[in-house]
Amino acid sequence: MNVKCLPIKANVTDEKDFESAIAKTVAEFGRIDYTANFAGVGGPHKPISEISVEEWEKVMAVNTTGVFISTKHQLLQMMKQDPIEWEAGRVAVRGSIVNCASVNSIQAMAGTGVYTASKHAVAGLTKAAALEARQYGIRVNSLSPGFILTKIAEPIVKSDPQVFEAWKMFEARQGRTGQPQEIGDAVALLSSNQMSLVNGQNLVVDGGFTVNTTTY
Incomplete structure (x- = not known):
């Protein structure tokens, strides 16, 4: 496969x-x-x-404002691109955007007020953007991962016994440990042109966590 990568470091809040x-x-x-x-x-x-305004603003800046800035400028670029005819008889496309929400974008947990608010905002922003962008042949969707032990999450989970016990309970409700690659696969699916009528949706990838009303 002939693949070219361009790593760019950027602050999504700027x-x-x-x-x-x-x-x-x-x-x-x-x-x-x-x-x-x-x-x-x-x-x-x-x-x-007990949450300070500073703590609130830090989370919202990255999780919500960052997604707003990213979506805004990606749309501006995609809107001026020529549409691509990718399959005979199918609608031409200009692009696809997938925003990261969370299972907390459709439910809440005590002690996660700022995070939950930020992810609800992502889901709402995505829906509005999807309606505005569809006339240009651009789709905007969100994806809500369940509990994935990423490199960012792992030290947080393992450093606090209470958080670790809660995480084990959440994983049990999810059915098993989720892998980062599974989220990547779902992004690839949402991005594919074969999903051409899927727009403004929030794809939940959580092993059934959000539909499981039990603790296991």
């Missing part, structure tokens, strides 16, 4: 920085067809009554 990243990408590849916005932070695990 609009100018992200604009620059888009420009560098287009300069190298000519266009942007698929994007996945997965920058995020977990936030404090504490009651809303």
